[in-house]
Each structure stands twice: as C-alpha cells, then as structure tokens.
Amino acid sequence: MLDVQSVNLHYGAAQALRGVSLKAEVGKVTCLLGRNGVGKSSLLRAIVGLKPVSGGTIRWDGGDITKLAPYERARRGIAYVAQGREIFPLLTVRENLLTGYAPLPRAQRSIPEEVFELFPVLKSMLDRRGGDLSGGQQQQLAIGRALVTRPRLLVLDEPTEGIQPSIIKDIGRAISYLRDRGGMAILLVEQYYEFARDLADDWAVMERGEVMLAGSRHGLDESEVRKYLTV
Amino acid sequence: ARAQDTIKVGILHSLSGTMAISETTLKDVMLMLIEEQNKKGGVLGKKLEPVVVDPASNWPLFAEKARELLSKDKVAAVFGCWTSVSRKSVLPVFEELNGILFYPVQYEGEESSRNVFYTGAAPNQQAIPAVDYLLANEKVERWVLAGTDYVYPRTTNKILEAYLKGKGVKAEDIMVNYTPFGHSDWQSIVSDIKKFGSAGKKTAVVSTINGDANVPFYKELGNQGVKAQDIPVVAFSVGEEELAGVDTKPLLGHLAAWNYFQSVDTPENADFIKKWQAFTKNPKRVTNDPMEAHVIGFNMWVKAVEKAGTVASDAVIDSLIGVTVPNLSGGYSAMMPNHHISKPVLIGEVQENGQFEIVSQTPGLVVGDEWSDFLPDSKSLISDWRAPMSCGNFNTATGKCGGKGS
C-alpha cells in the first residue's frame, strides 16, 4: 500500500503541496482529481521521487521511501507515466520499451504481450524514433513503457490526454484488468471526469495544494466533487 | 629602503602555454646563475634577487609583464623572450622605460636596439655556415627550405635563397615550403621532400621548423626512412631539448647548426653541465644553445655592472660594449657595438643518444651581423651604439642614421 502522510513540497519559495495525505491500496484504483495547477502532478512527482518533499513521509509496501532516489523506487515496483509523455525522443519505440528493463532481474526481461494487445500501433512502429510519433502515439508508448517494468504501483498522470476515444476505452479496460488481476495499486490523475469516475475505487480531490475530499467510490458525492472542478 | 639591499633581475620567460616547452628551461638557468652569483657574493656587494613572471606565451602579455618588471619591480636587467614576436612586443617598452633586455635565442636579425643585447645567433652565425658546410662536405645541389610560416624562417630562407643563388644554385633546385605552427601531419611534405630529393642530384633540407612541429616531423622522417646519408636535414631550431622527445636512432646523422652543443668537450662546459644537473637534480638533464647564450649574457652583464659600478641602465649599456667573457666552447665571446656577440659556429650530427657529434667548427669566432648583407634593403645598414654614432640603423650609403630615408 502507498501511504502518503502530510507531505509538503516547494518550488523555490512557492509551496505547491500543503500537508497532503493520500492512500492507494493494492488491488484498487485511486483517482486524484482537481483543477489546473492545484498540485496533482507535484504530488505524483513526489511519490516517484523526481521532486524531493520538504516535509512528511511516503511509505510504500511498508517501507519508508521518502528519501529514496527515483531509480530505487522503480526497483520497488513503482512505475510512472508522466504528464506530457516524456518519452525518449531519439530512442526508437523498441528502445523506449526496453528502458523498462532497468529495474528487472534478467530472467524477467521481456516485453509483456499485453502492451501490444493494448496498443497495436506500437508494434507496427517499433523502429520509428519515439520523438517522431504523434502525440497520442507517444502517450501510448509512455503507458506501454511503464507496463514493461511489471509495476506494483502504477502512477498515471492524465494518461488519456490526446488519445483517441477508442483507445481511451481500451485504456480504461486495461486499467480495470490490471486492477482485477490483483497485486497492483494504481494511482490515477485524471481530468476526464467520467473516465475517472468509472474506474475509481477510491478518490481524492485537491485544491490549492491540499486534499479537500477523499473517500471510496460508494461515498462519492458527485456534485460535491464537481464543485471543486468548476471554476 | 629595503629594495636597496638587493638588485632585482627580471626573468621574462613563458612558463605556460605553447612556449613553456622551451622557455621554462631558460628560467631555470637564470635562477641557477643568480644563485651561483649570490654564492660568490652577488654584484657590487649586493645580492641579486630574481623576479620571475609568466607571460604565458601570450605576446601582448609579454609587453605588459615587461612594463611591470621595469616600472613596478624596477629590475636592473631582464633576461627573457624566445620568439621574435615576443621580443618585438616588448621592444617599445624597453626603449620607453630605458631597460636592458638580454635576448638569448637565434633570430632573423634585421633589428638593433639600444636596450636589447642579442646573445643568440644572427643568421650569419648559424644559417650561412651550415649551408657552407653542406655545400663543401655533402656536395649538395638541391635544397629544400622548410620552415614554419613566421618571420624567422621567412627571413632566413630569403637570405639563404639569395646566398645560394649567388653560389650558382638554380631556382628550380630550391623548394620552399611553409607550414603552420604546431603542424603535426608531415606525411605529404616528407614524401614531397623524398620526391624532390630523388631527382638524381644530392639534396638537403634546411629546416627552420619551429618548436612542437619538429617532433612529428622527425618521427615522420624516421618512419618514411629518410636517411641522413641520402637527404640530410640541417635544423636551426632543434637542439638537445627538442631531441629529448624523439627516438633518435632513425635520425642518425641529421644535422643542426648552433653555437654550442652539450657535447662540446671543454672543461668549462663539463663544469656547467655538472652544475646544471645538480641544480635541477636530474642527472639526465640536457643543456642547449640558448642556455649558453644566457650564461654568456648574464656574465657579461655582471662584468659590465662591476665595470660601471652601478646598475643604472645608461652606464651599464655603455659599459657592456666590449665586455668579453668565456663562452662554453673554449673561447671568449665579446659584446660588439651592434649589441650582438661573437660566437663560434658548430655543426653537429645527431647521435643515437640524442646528443650531437660536432662535425665542423669555424676556426675563429663569427661576429653577429644584424643587418643581412643578402637583403637589398639592409645591405647598407650598420649598427653601432657607441658614441658618437649611437645608431641602430646607420645607412652607410647616405651617411645618416635612421634607415635609408630621412
């Protein structure tokens, strides 16, 4: 289980997160909602280790990972799909996928079939450079790459951005499949409300660097949530 | 008041940059000479104090440092410079501030300043005797004049061309080749030389290649099998120090012309080498010609100062002319009125151990000729810094000081 406890985070003097706490359980999808600039991505960056926190703790799997370097967190099974895709532009699609081998022991180094089932376009473009792909293709690549690491915590930052509707549906199905398969916690930041609502087991809503609402799917009061999402 | 206790001597040699490779040694020689002199009690009862600065192979910096030495440190004399351009750069400073510079390196001539004493060779003390040797002993008929593209090789080659043509060598038997500083790929040029040399006439190379470029040049000569017996190379800028960086086995017999070789067999030289190796704590440390020039220059300066009884520039400059000190090759060098000195000219062949075997020596001393007789515009110039002439470029044709005009 991922357990974020009262995390603070600063960009220079500006505080982006104020005492944020969040849990993401294995076998569940936890959705994080909120308007632009409220700190969703910042929280994810803190979880995967790309941005050091200035206070609070992050625990995963019972261990404290607050101070670990990103690559060590990756070794503990945390995979990250960044906002804005962040693929390696000059590596080919295949090489981009292969980078996912880094945290794996030799025996497990293979690309899982589900990646190509989910995103068939990647298979046909294996030798094209990642940077040459279209925006949506890159997004697919980013998700596929994260899956190669066989994560136990999958952190997704707006994974549907720029993706065509049919594939969004596929991604949705894939996420629930991964959840149902068990053994994986999924933390999802999403603006596409319906998509999030359909998937979420648990959810949290942020506002100005703080978590305002949190709960399980059953306790979800849609109008209350929407209040935080409108302007 | 404290400054009165010592006499400061400036040392203006590059300790970094491209010229450090040659000049650092000269700084060390100067430190040794000064130390020795101090052991003997200094000069005029005062200790000498070396002031070392690093002009960093940067020509404007030479001028700046010279100015600093003269006006801030108030040194009595400066020993320094290697390249012509560094000397040209400091020259106005020495003239303006009326300092004294001892310049220890062979150069192209065409200069005579009241404030500079040239203890290295002028072209007639090096190039011409070398060519004479090749003409007489090697019966050379074709000539390659290979040099780095700067003033010294240009001038020397110009003088040599004129000289050779005067000896009846045809224009097509002279090949002139210039390369940039630090040239390191000599494949084509060496092969051109081989080609030029296989036309059935005895061929020699006169090299005014400078500094760093020599090592790759000689390595290429060795590799392409250009043997001294077939095409000898005579160099004016390659001494023991330069050879220390190459494997000399394939270079056996190539020549150099200098006024001093480490292999000179005299007690003075043996003594000097011993002191030098002790000073540098390196029993393999070699000596070379510009070092000897500094030895001569320094001794001359000491003698002149004692003669004048003061370190004041004007007095020392005047008393320097005519001063005679022993050189390391067994004779006496004298400071001439043109501020150049008299020296023997030695030709040496490279040996396997990196030393030179002296194969020829001028019977007497040769006086440095600042204005070459083989260049049309300087033919009629002479220099004499004694009163009443006191002129560096006196025109014997017009009878006036100041070149050919005025």
Add this chain to the structure above:
Amino acid sequence: MLTRFLLLGLDKRAGVLLTVLAVLAVAVPVMALAVPPDSPFHLPMHSVSLLGKYLSFALLALALDLVWGYCGILSLGHAAFFTLGGYAMGMYLMRQIGPRGVYGHPELPDFMVFLNWKELPWYWQGFDQFWFAALMVLAVPGLLAFAFGWFAFRSRVTGVYLSIITQAMTFALLLAFFRNDMGFGGNNGLTDFKEILGYDIQAPATRVGLFVATVAALAAGYMVASSLVASKLGKVLVAVRDAESRVRFLGYSVERYKLFVWTLSACMAGVAGALYVPQVGIINPSEFAPAASIEAVIWVAVGGRGTLAGAVLGAVLVNYGKTYFTAALPELWLFALGGLFVLVTLFLPKGILGLAADRFRKREPAAAVPAAASKGA
C-alpha cells in the same frame, strides 16, 4: 525617440555601473597625472594602461554577452571581430610611423620592406587617415559578421553547430593572418607604434586620454546594450534564445533579429579591439586564436551570463586575476585560475552577478524546469 530608447536601459544596476565608470574617468587621470608620484594616491602609468586593457576586454565581453546571454548564440569566434577592429587600428598606427621605421621607408612598414615588398597593397590605402581607420574599425568586423550571419542564420545553423563554425572562422583568420604573404606582418603582427592623432603614444597624457576614451566607449556600449535588452527587441531575443521556432510562429523573422544583434555585437567588439591595440602596443594573429574567444566566453560566464554588468565585471576580474597571478604565482597560476573557473561554476551557477541577482530578486524564483533541464545541449 533615441533618448527614450536610451532611458529604457537605465535601471539601478546600470546606474551603479555608469557611476563607477564616471568616477574612473575622472579619478584615474587625476591620480595618474596630477597626484605626485610619491603620494600613496598616485596611480602609476602602467596601471592606467592595464585598466584600459581590462575595460576594452570588458567591452568585448559586453558584446559577447549581448549575443550569448540574450540571444543564445554562443560565439566561439568573437575575438575575430575584436582582432579585426584591432588590426584596423593597428594599420592606422603603422601608417603613422611614416619614415621612422628601421629602414626609413617613407611609406612601407618595416615588415614589408624586409620581405621585399615594393609598394603598399591596396588594402592598406586610406589607413593613414584616422577617420577612415575609425570607419574600418566598425565596418570590417561589421561586414564580416553580417555576411557570416546572413548565411548562417538563414540556413538556420544553431547551437553548437553555429559555435563551431564561428570557431572555424576565427581559426581560418588566424591561419590567414599568420601567413606573411597576407601583408599584415605575419606572426609578428603590427607593433612599435609611435603616434596616435599626432600625440606620442607613450606620453602619459596620451595614455590617460586613451583610457578615458575606453571608459567612454564602454559606457556608451553599456547604455546601448542595456537599452536594447530592455526593449521589446530584447524580449524577442530572449524568446529566441529559449524557443527559437516558437518565435517564428508568432511571425517574427528570427534571422533578422539575430543578424541585427550579431552585427551590432561584432561592431562593438571591433571598437573594443581598436581601443585595446594602442594601449597594449601590439596586435598580432594570436589574438584570433580560438582560445582567446573561449576566454572571452569564460569572462562572461564568470561574471554572469545574461547580465550585462556581469560581463563587464567578469572581464575585469578574470583579467585582473591573470595579471596578478602570473606575477605572484608564476608557476602555479593556472591552478589558481583554472580552479577559480571550476569553483565559480559549481558554487555560483549564474556567475558572480547571478548570485547577487538571486539575492535581490523580488519576483518568485525562476523555474528549475524539469522538462527544460532534459533538453541537453
């Protein structure tokens, strides 16, 4: 319009720098000429020339910072413009020697006489006139920069590719000027100057005059540069630096903007070179050496890239350091200077003035943007 433009650049930092320059322009002549030599306030003549040299380097640094700090053009060949300006001035000074050369030729400089040249080459004509030389000081570097920039910017050569071809340019010039056949004195360059505008170049008053002229040129250059960067044009330049192609989609012709500052900067560098030459007394091809250009870049980086005052400060400090260390630590000064460069990079990432700027910046801190950081070279 011009005054409004120049007022643009007058912020607090400019005020400080201009005041310092004004003080120098008054104090140095007084201390050098009027204060008696035994007074502790006396400034020896060689210090005046040294200061003058630093300040002409500062002008070069300023010119470089304009293109590098604000427009992102890392020129590794700026010394070429500096040196060309220097040569233009040097040629004037050579012509001023007249028949006082060693060979006494009425017109030909010594090095030509001694290489048997018979008459003055065409490109030496006119340099006996100061106004012509002054024009050439601007025109030669300016035209070269214009031609070079016109091709390079139109072909969209950017980044290291541009840097390296600027280096190739200066390297080619170095080799060319080394050639004695070029008629610029080869390796020895131009030296042994006697007079400038009829004044003895070694006379204290002339030296002080040259110094004051340098201060004035630097001040003027600073005013122009700082107004430029404060104007909208300056903002466009910064935008070009950060996202060149995005600027194009806004309709700005990036080539023209670059060409404009590039040429302007080259002219400034030329002026710097012209002021440098009479104060150090020699100009020769080694000033074209790529290392010289890189050093200028280093000055800017040390002072603080993208802050004009930083460029000035960096040039003065590094050169003073060089003067000081080469005398005080002749055998170890490279350790000192090299170490300094490393330390500045590590501990003052934005240069000396960058540090100061961070301290006093009112705005929120600048972005250490992860995405931008990954872009690499």
Add this chain to the structure above:
Amino acid sequence: MPRALRLWAAMLLVVAATAATLSGALAADLKPLVRNLGAGGFADTEAAIAALAQTGDPAVVPVLQALEAGDLYVRKEDREVVRGSASNGGYTLTDPLGGAALGEAGRGAVDKIRINNSLRRAISAALGSLTLMSPDAGARRAAADSVFKTRNPDGLAALETALGRENDPAVRSIMEQARAAILLTAAGTPDADRLGAIETIRARGDQESLALLNAVRSAEGASAAVRAAADKAFEAVEMRLSLWGMAQNLWYGLSLGSVLLLAAIGLAVTFGVMGVINMAHGEMVMIGAYATFLVQDAIRTYAPGLFDASILIAIPVAFLVSGAVGVLIERTVIRWLYGRPLETLLATWGLSLVLQQAVRSIFGPTNREVGAPSWMSGSFELGGLVITHGRLWIVIFAFLVFGLLLVALKRTWFGLAIRAVTQNRNMASAMGIRTARMDALTFGLGSGIAGLAGVALSQIDNVSPNLGQSYIIDSFMVVVFGGVGNLWGTLVGALALGTVNKFLEPYAGAVLGKILVLIFIILFIQRRPRGLFALKGRAVEA
C-alpha cells in the same frame, strides 16, 4: 665435357683461386689499411674506406660494419684500430679483423673513430659491392640497392658475377635494375644495351627511375632511338607515378583521418552523447600519452625485453588511467552541471588548465620520448605506395576502437541506458536506471577512449603538456561536422576532413590547405545545419 660444364668448372676455379689468394696472401696487408681508418680527419678515413673496399676482400665487411655502427676505436697508446664494446666503465677490445680478444681499456684510453654522413655513404657504397654475394638474401638486396644508388661503373663486373649466381628472383630484379642504371649512366654503352636498360628501368617505375630516364633523355650525344625510348619510358613512369600519387594521397588522407577519428571519438561520447562541452578532452588524450610514456619508461628500466610490447601494455593502462580521471572529474564537477551544458564549458576549461599545469609540474614542460616498437617503425611498399607501419597500425587501431564503441553504444544495455539518461535524465531515473552510475561510466568511457587516442598520438606527435590543446579544436570540428550524437558521422567526418585536407595540401600548401578546409566546413554547415549525418524529424526539432 659439354661446353657449358667446362665453362662452369673454369669459373669455379677462378673464383676459388681469387678467394684463396685474397684471404691468405692479403690478410696481412689489410692490417695497415684498417689502421688508416684511425689516421685522422674525415677525409683520411674516407680514403681508408675506399682503399679497404678496393681490396674486395670479404674480411673487411665486419670492419666496415663496425665502423658504421660506431664501434671502432683508436687505442691511444699505439694508435691501433680496435673494436670496442662498452663494458662497465670501459671497453672490451677485440681485433676488428679476426675478432681476437685484445683485453680491456678504460674510457680515456681509446678514441672513438667518428663518422659523418659522407663516411656513412662511403661505407654503404663499399659494403654494397662487397656484399653482393653474401649468403644472406637481405644483405644482397641491400647491396644491390646501394649499387643502384651509387651507379659506380667500376662495380659492373662484380655485379654481373653476382647476377650470374643469383637465384632469388626479387634480388635478381634489383640487381638487373642496378645493372641497367650503371649501363645507362656509363659512357660508351652500346645502344642495344641502353634500350634494354631503359626497359628495365621503366619496369621499375619509381621516382629514381624517373630521374634516371630524365637524365638519359636530356643527355647529350644520345641516339635518337635511345632518346625516343627514354621519352616514352619517362612518360609511362610519370603516368604510373601520378596514379600512385593519387593513391598515396588517399592513404595519407585515410591516415590523417584516422588520427582525427581517434582524437574525436572520445569527444563523440562525452560531448556527442552526453552533451558535455568537454574542453578538457584534449587533456584526457594527453594523460593517455603520458600513461604510455610511463609504461614505456617502466619497461625500459625493469623489463627492457618487453619493449616491443610496451604499446600493447600501454593501451589498457592508458584507458584505465584516463578513464579513472574522467570518472573522478564527473563525480566531482560535471555531475552538478547536467542540464546546464554551457556551464560545462566553463568548468572543463578550468579543468583543462589545471590538468595541463599539473602535468607540467609533474613531468616538466619538455617533451617526453615515447619510442616506437620495432613493429611500428619503418615502412613497406605496396605497389607504388609507401606505407609506414606506424600509420597503418594507427588506422587499424582507430577502426577497432570505433567498432568496439559502436557495439558498446548500440548493442548493449549500457549503451541504451546511457542514451536514455542523456535524453531525459529524470524520466530515465524514474524508469529505474541508475543515472549517476551511468553518467560516471559514460564520462569515464569517453575519457578512456581519449586516453587510447593518447597512446596512438604518442607515436606521431609530441608528448608534452600541450598535446591535447592541438587536437581539441579539430576534435570538435569533426564531431560537429559529422553531426553531434552520431558515431557514424564522426567516422565519416574524420575521414572526409582528413582526405580533403590531404588532397588540398599538395596544391595549396599546408597553411592555405587548412584554411580551405575550415572554409569548407563553414560552407558545408550552411548546407547541412546539423552536420553530415543529421538526425531529422520531429524528434530533434521538438
């Protein structure tokens, strides 16, 4: 007895007889001649050599060889010429003629017989005619070569005898050429012989042949037929030579190119792949060269027998030393500068100053000698090409290093990881790649390769603190010209620049040639603003 046999027998008899008389009767007469070698000045020695050669006695061969090697001394007490070999503090003396031991002598007791170039020439000419019949084919070949060079008509008879007995076809053909050369230069050769000789010389077809034919062509009193034949042969040889000249230029280009390649390839890693504007790259090369020097120095003092392997030993050592320095630099300085590529310029410039001065302080400012192992010295001929061994090995070495690096970067996990790290450090780390370790290893790799370049450069250039400085600019040119980040670009760029340079040099001269190459680079970049092998597409523009 058939005629041929009889002739054979007669000839054998004559030869045997001569040999017997010479060795027996004249052995005593050689002594004073040898003694003359030490008589005085160079001119006297030369006369003595000539006299010795005149005897035609093979016994003088070792004497002359000893003289050439500088092993002959004059014993001061009796002016006797002896052969000396250095033994502790003095010399062990032997008789140059018989080899009989003559005891020991102190340093001061003997004077070395000095030789100069003209003596060396005289010796090889003398040895030439004396060793034509040596049992060693190599010696015969050298002898024939030297006869060809001296073209001494007096040697014709000996040469013809030797030719009659020669079985080795290669030596035979040189002897024939030597004979032809003598025939052509000698006066009074019949036209028929001359024409034959011209054919032989034409077949030889080198620069010397050209000179020889030219002399024949312009000789006065040559018949029209001979002149015409010489003309034709001259043109044929000239044609052949100019073709080979092109090939030679190509080879020079290739070899210069591979030097550039070696110098640049480390930079292709630190700068091309990692994006560090590495001004200290040249110093890494220099450190490699000094490592080579140290290895060789150690071998010279401790295991002189290994000298020929010294370069091979130096290769891993230089790689490790430079690599280690690289890792150190990365860990202490560069790693703070990722994402600020321009600052790396400042820091590495500072480092390069420090490293230069450090080496200067430790090893002194002067050049250090790195010798060439025997398998890297000298040259061989391939048709009309002269290929020096050293250059050949450098070419091979450069390609080898290039190939290995290519494999390492393109085919291994390490290569993939490092490319990922340099393209997006944060994301690579989030993917689980140990970015810090990768950075250090890569910088170390690039520096290590620079060290390898140092090993090669120590063979052709100065080993001095300035070594690196002279290659840094060229290296950057090559990497940028080829296209940053593309190894193939670096390869092609280096070879192209090398070749262009070498083709320009003969026409424009070295200085102008270099200027033209620089202008070529500037213009080329206008056509291809991202280098020769530019990456295209969105991936780079984004």
Add this chain to the structure above:
Amino acid sequence: MSAENTLLYVDGVSVSFDGFRALNSLSLIIGPGEMRAIIGPNGAGKTTMMDVITGKTRPNTGTILFEGGTDLTRMDEAAIANLGIGRKFQRPTVFENHTVWDNLELALKNPRKTWSALAYGMNPKDRARIEEILDITRLSPRRERLAGSLSHGEKQWLEIGMLLAQDPKLLLVDEPVAGMTDAETEQTAHLLKTIAGTRSVIVVEHDMVFVRELGVKVTVLHEGSVLAEGSLDSVSANRQVIDVYLGR
C-alpha cells in the same frame, strides 16, 4: 473546387517521412469565418497537417493557398504567421524565461520588424488587451510568474491566450482542452465559438463532448486523408469512423 472565396485551400497535399506517408493527398477547404473540427485516430496526420499549413513541414506535393492566392508552400514560418495564421501547439510551448505578461506582449499583434521592436513602447490599448486576455484565460494572478513555472494546464491556457493576442485570421488549435476540467472544456468551446464568425478556426480534438459543444462541421482524417466529413452525428454513425476511431 476553386480557390476563390476560400480562406484556406488545401489540395492534394502529401507528406512522407522516410517512406512513411503521414499525409496522403489531403484536400481541405476552409471558408472565411468558418470553424472546422478535425478528428481522427492518433497518427492520422492532424498535427502534420498543421505543420504543413504553418510552414514547419514542407509538403512533397500539393498546393496550399491562403485567401485565394497566397501560396503557403513557398513561405517560411514567420511570413505565414504574418499573413494572419496563428497556431496553438499540441504540446504547450511557451517562453519559459518570460513572464506570462511578456509572453502575451510578444504575441500581441504589432509590427514584427526589428526596428519596430526596438522602438516599441507599451501603449494603453495594448495594455488593456493583455489584461483582457489574462482575464479570459484566468491567468491574471499569474501575470508576473515565469511561464516555466506554470502547471501543464496553465501553460495550455497561456498558449490559447497568446493565440488570442496574435489576433490571426485563421486559428489552428491543436487539442486545446487536453488536460482541462470539464467545466473549462465547456468554456473553451464557448470562447472558440465567439471567435469564429470573424475569424476562421480549425480545431483538432479527441474530446467528443467538446466537439459536440462546438456544433460545427467535422472532418475525419485517417491515414493522411479525409475519411469522412459532415456533422458530428453523421460521422459518428459512419462504420469506418467507429472502427478506426471511436470504438465501441
């Protein structure tokens, strides 16, 4: 088809990258004041089409005419932008070292010549316009921030703001609502609708709710050429469109 009376006339445009055809003789006509939505699978060539129109990519074949006569394929990016074609990129690109305010100032419709930039002084009209845009994009509180420190969504808004400031005749908007909340999406749709009429707009978006909101003619691209055209309802009923794009 004729080029007269059209604002943008794209005919038979093909683009290929190393043999891959990203655009395959694409034709498209936009009238003055028209707004057009473009949808299509990932990799269909939508962004490439914008690249071709704005001069970033040169087409291999085909014509692109602006305002009936100007041939865009021969012009560079700056010249095309000056004709009045503005663009918002799929991935937000703003000037990270400039403040939000300066970003807008640079985008503002003003003469682009070097000298004009040198002599430019902020006038009240421009100031008012920037304020207005800041309001629309809700970036007023961020005006003094460096654009680099904005969140992803804020950068999206800033880019839209810059497009508005440019005041172009033709707006090319690539995925404007990616990363926006539903409410913002609605707002953006409204904003674009107000612009259309006086300006022509081409919008690329995958958000069907948004496209429906726009209520304009839709073009479906697939593999570099037009697959279907018409109202959203009609194209969404198209089997092929469902197969390749919408999914079931």
